[in-house]
Amino acid sequence: MKPLLDAIEKRRSLRSYTGERPEKWQIDNIIKAFMYAPSAMNWKPCHLIVVQDREMLKKLSLVTPWAKMAEKSALTLVILGDPEKSRWWIEDCSAANENVLLEAADMDLGACWVQVRDIAEDMEPEKKLRELLGIPERLKVLNMIAIGIPKRYKERHTDKEIDRERLHTERF
Numbered sequence: 001m002k003p004l005l006d007a008i009e010k011r012r013s014l015r016s017y018t019g020e021r022p023e024k025w026q027i028d029n030i031i032k033a034f035m036y037a038p039s040a041m042n043w044k045p046c047h048l049i050v051v052q053d054r055e056m057l058k059k060l061s062l063v064t065p066w067a068k069m070a071e072k073s074a075l076t077l078v079i080l081g082d083p084e085k086s087r088w089w090i091e092d093c094s095a096a097n098e099n100v101l102l103e104a105a106d107m108d109l110g111a112c113w114v115q116v117r118d119i120a121e122d123m124e125p126e127k128k129l130r131e132l133l134g135i136p137e138r139l140k141v142l143n144m145i146a147i148g149i150p151k152r153y154k155e156r157h158t159d160k161e162i163d164r165e166r167l168h169t170e171r172f
C-alpha cells in the first residue's frame with residue numbers, strides 16, 4: 001500500500017486540464033474525501049456544490065482574477081460553511097479542502113484551490129456565486145477547487161522545502 005506521504009509529495013496546484021472527464025468513481029472519491037473530513041465537535045458545517053455544466057464553469061472562472069482554470073476544468077467544487085452551525089467553519093472547510101486536494105493528487109487528477117473569501121472584494125465573488133448557484137444567505141463561501149485531468153504534472157515536493165527557519169523543536 002502506498003503511504004499517504006506519496007500523495008502529499010505529489011500534490012501541486014495544477015491549473016491546465018486536457019478537457020477529458022474523470023471517471024465516476026473518481027468524482028465519488030472526491031465527494032467521500034470531502035464528507036469524511038474532521039470537524040470541530042463533529043458539527044459538520046461544510047457544504048459542497050459540484051459543478052460540471054460547461055456554461056456555469058465559464059461563469060465561475062470569472063468571479064475572481066485567479067479563477068481562470070475553472071473554465072477548462074472537468075468539475076469545480078464550491079465549498080460553503082455554515083457559521084450558525086459552527087464558529088470553526090473555516091477550519092472545518094479547510095480540512096475538507098485538503099482531503100479533496102490529496103485525494104485528487106492520489107488519483108493523478110489536477111486540482112487547484114481558488115480563493116473566494118476575503119479576496120477581490122471589488123468583484124464581489126461571493127455575491128456572484130450566491131446569485132449563480134442559489135446559495136442561501138446563511139452560508140458563507142470559502143473557496144472553490146478546480147479539478148481536471150492535468151495537461152502536465154509538476155515536480156513533487158521534496159526535503160528541500162523543509163524550512164529550518166520555520167521548524168522549532170521543543171520550543172520556539
Ligand SMILES: Cc1cc2nc3c(=O)[nH]c(=O)nc-3n(C[C@H](O)[C@H](O)[C@H](O)COP(=O)(O)O)c2cc1C
Pocket residue numbers: 011012013014015066067112113114115116
Ligand atoms: C488559501 C489558499 C488560497 C489559494 N488561492 C488560489 C487562487 O485563488 N488561485 C490559484 O491559482 N491558486 C490559489 N492557491 C494555490 C497556491 O497558489 C499554491 O498552493 C501555492 O502557490 C503552492 O503551490 P503548490 O500548491 O503547487 O504546492 C491558493 C492556495 C491556498 C492554500
